[in-house]
């Protein structure tokens with residue numbers, strides 16, 4: 753009996769993970785970012801959760817929820833999402849809406865993964881000093897999962913090739929995280945991330961983009 757229940761539960765969990773993975777594939781068709789970007793972000797977030805003393809279950813939630821942070825970009829027009837040059841102020845208004853749209857796609861679920869993902873989608877562009885969006889929240893009023901996602905997102909973006917930039921070196925990317933600690937990022941999250949440099953880089957190598965995106 754016990755075994756049958758465990759097997760059935762495992763099946764439900766597997767299906768939820770599969771559905772999330774397929775949702776991410778949908779999002780991937782709209783964006784230049786590779787699937788590896790969201791995979792790495794999930795891994796970095798899980799690692800950070802562990803470094804901050806979270807349980808294995810919490811780390812798993814973080815690593816599954818974080819990759820959905822930009823799901824709201826499905827609503828961003830191509831002319832803005834794929835624009836090679838700088839966005840105009842009007843275009844930025846629309847670009848920023850991916851946070852609130854992402855939240856509205858993910859909110860209201862009974863799934864703990866989707867609840868966390870909704871919070872991350874809404875708050876991953878908030879900054880520690882209050883200069884982010886959409887709410888201008890600061891410090892610990894920003895949910896910790898969103899503070900973690902913000903750092904992982906920026907770090908991975910720095911190491912990636914984008915239409916408007918080359919990939920940064922790992923040294924430069926770590927230096928930028930250090931420089932932005934206390935302004936963009938929570939220092940209590942930046943510090944263990946910087947200290948775990950080798951573990952961060954082993955994730956980067958494991959999910960490395962074989963072709964420049």
Ligand SMILES: [Fe+2]
Pocket residue numbers: 821822850876877
């Ligand atoms: Fe975003």
